[in-house]
Amino acid sequence: MSEANPVVVVTGGTAGVGRATVREFARNGYDVAILARGKDGLDATRREVEGLGQRALAIPTDVADWKAVEDAAERVERELGPIDVWVNNAFAGIFSRFMDVTPEEYERVTQVTYLGQVNGTRAALKRMLERKRGKVVLVGSALAYRGIPLQSAYCGAKHAIQGFIDSVRSELLHDAPEVKITMVQLPGVNTPQFDWIRAKLPGQPRPVGKVYQPEVAGRAIYFAAHTNRKEVEVGMPAVEAIWGNKVASSALDHYLAATGFKSQQRPERVKPDRKDNLFEPVAGDHGARGSFSDEAVDSSAELWISEHKKGLGLAVLGAAVAGAGFMLATRNGKAEGSKRSKTKARQRS
Numbered sequence: 276m277s278e279a280n281p282v283v284v285v286t287g288g289t290a291g292v293g294r295a296t297v298r299e300f301a302r303n304g305y306d307v308a309i310l311a312r313g314k315d316g317l318d319a320t321r322r323e324v325e326g327l328g329q330r331a332l333a334i335p336t337d338v339a340d341w342k343a344v345e346d347a348a349e350r351v352e353r354e355l356g357p358i359d360v361w362v363n364n365a366f367a368g369i370f371s372r373f374m375d376v377t378p379e380e381y382e383r384v385t386q387v388t389y390l391g392q393v394n395g396t397r398a399a400l401k402r403m404l405e406r407k408r409g410k411v412v413l414v415g416s417a418l419a420y421r422g423i424p425l426q427s428a429y430c431g432a433k434h435a436i437q438g439f440i441d442s443v444r445s446e447l448l449h450d451a452p453e454v455k456i457t458m459v460q461l462p463g464v465n466t467p468q469f470d471w472i473r474a475k476l477p478g479q480p481r482p483v484g485k486v487y488q489p490e491v492a493g494r495a496i497y498f499a500a501h502t503n504r505k506e507v508e509v510g511m512p513a514v515e516a517i518w519g520n521k522v523a524s525s526a527l528d529h530y531l532a533a534t535g536f537k538s539q540q541r542p543e544r545v546k547p548d549r550k551d552n553l554f555e556p557v558a559g560d561h562g563a564r565g566s567f568s569d570e571a572v573d574s575s576a577e578l579w580i581s582e583h584k585k586g587l588g589l590a591v592l593g594a595a596v597a598g599a600g601f602m603l604a605t606r607n608g609k610a611e612g613s614k615r616s617k618t619k620a621r622q623r624s
Contacts, residue, residue, distance in 0.1 A: 287365030289316030291466030294563040295493030306330040313556035338391030348398035361399035363392035368429040371475035388432035413458040417516035424535040462510030465571035467561040473551035478540030
């Protein structure tokens, strides 16, 4: 890390998971560069970081534009200092049957959600490789392993990121093992995206299954930035989706065909004048949390286990040693008792 405050870049850092991630890093002493498109969110997030006592740099950036991302990285290092951590969080999506998505819409989701992470990784590694230090965090999803209906563009992009990290991580291990890259696989999160994501459905979009607060995701991303693990899985739904697809992929196809349409829609109808952020940002400061706080949980047992893996391992090892010692002492005690009994028996005879 830098001698001064460490520096983190968070793309899509003005709302949802990105906003929670910015707060988590700022609370832990990082100066933060926020890359996003909307001016209102950028200004509000910058003020929030400064209110936490850290330097902030808000840069209007469309991550689908490689030149814009490169220019932003150059500005970050010029004004804040060397980048220690780069978090690729920005994404776009659309809730729709595949055949109802236009080629332009599909391309836009892919450019932002997949190529945006490629562009961010390229800009980060260009600088980190020269210094032989740094960490890139890719924000993934359980949908990087298991696609679901109505989100083909998003699922395809997240699958692409999964293949991308396999390749780049292998190269880094060969060329520059001091530079790290990791991926965080998230479950459904209570973010504002469901109120502004493009939707061609009767009902308003909603996350699938158990919903987590964005602060859980923010803590997971911060943890991932400070571990050497390749992947961090958050929430049991993500674990179930990833491992369920490994053992019963075809069965999940049929299950999702029966349940995946209804489970991703609220009873409220999509309004004809609904604004979305696919091509342009939606005005306003949207914060981290969305419309599902009444059902969202603010903790993840899977994340807690990951964060305390070393301590838990030592505790298990200690318990095993103590158990083995107890068993040995018991066995020795029984053996000594048997020996004394045999001695007394010989003396009586």
